[in-house]
Amino acid sequence: MSKRAALLHGTDGAPDQNWFPWLKSKLETEGYEVWAPELPDSHSPNCETYGEFLFGSDFDFADSLVVGHSSGAVEVLNMLMDERCPRVKLAVCVGAWEHGVPPGMDAAQFVGLFPPDGFDFTTMKQRADAIEFLHGSDDPYCPLDQAEHLAGELDAPLTIVPNGHHLGAKYTELPELWRIVEKYVR
Numbered sequence: 807m808s809k810r811a812a813l814l815h816g817t818d819g820a821p822d823q824n825w826f827p828w829l830k831s832k833l834e835t836e837g838y839e840v841w842a843p844e845l846p847d848s849h850s851p852n853c854e855t856y857g858e859f860l861f862g863s864d865f866d867f868a869d870s871l872v873v874g875h876s877s878g879a880v881e882v883l884n885m886l887m888d889e890r891c892p893r894v895k896l897a898v899c900v901g902a903w904e905h906g907v908p909p910g911m912d913a914a915q916f917v918g919l920f921p922p923d924g925f926d927f928t929t930m931k932q933r934a935d936a937i938e939f940l941h942g943s944d945d946p947y948c949p950l951d952q953a954e955h956l957a958g959e960l961d962a963p964l965t966i967v968p969n970g971h972h973l974g975a976k977y978t979e980l981p982e983l984w985r986i987v988e989k990y991v992r
Contacts, residue, residue: 809991812865813842814856816876816901816974817915818849825973825980829873832984836991841865851877852918853884861890868892871990873983875900875974876948880919883956886930886937887921893933896990900940900983901948901973904956908947927959937962938986942970 811833813826821830821842830840845851846859860867860881867885872894874882879899885891905920907913930937937960941953950966957964967973967982 809836809838810866810869811838811840811871811873812860812867813840814872814874814878814881815842815845815848816874816878817851817911819875819878819974820844824875824975825977825983826875828979829983829987833871833987833991838871838991845878845881848877850915850918851881853881853921854918856881857884857888857890860885861888866892867894869895871896871898871987873898873900873987874902876902876972877916877919880904883925883930884919884921886933887926891933893935895935896987897934897937898940898983898986899937899953899956900980901942901945901953902939902956903948903952905952906949911947925956925959931960936990939964940973940980940983940986941966942973943968944970945972947972 833840872882879902882897907916939953939957943966
């Protein structure tokens with residue numbers, strides 16, 4: 807069985823920013839085929855647009871690792887609710903939140919990101935062997951209490967990085983993330 811991982815960037819992000827190249831390299835060293843796509847129209851993340859793009863690709867999500875940051879982390883949760891999503895080995899949500907608009911952002915950007923009827927935690931748990939969360943203690947965009955709620959509903963571990971902010975631009979490496987992922991790669 808081949809080992810696969812998908813890495814999903816956040817709003818206005820790219821697969822060559824932040825800690826994505828570092829994580830991609832570490833996974834490739836472990837023998838993983840890593841797909842880190844440029845998500846379509848990431849300025850206005852949309853679960854339907856992302857779902858069509860991801861599940862319309864040739865990537866096989868079955869038994870894979872899926873890691874998302876910010877709106878990419880919300881998309882990981884959306885994927886787990888999508889009937890097209892096979893069971894994944896691990897879903898990691900870095901800087902996830904469950905509703906609202908990050909400060910300083912335009913509400914119109916996020917209209918289609920969250921499921922209209924809310925998250926279906928039962929379905930999400932059935933589509934992943936493991937789900938874990940990673941969040942900065944002082945994230946100014948995605949409230950820690952929302953990540954805590956998501957983790958609680960999903961019976962998922964939550965690792966908090968002290969003074970980690972949004973775990974984005976200031977990080978080219980994220981050892982706390984590797985400590986989560988490496989438990990599942992070997």
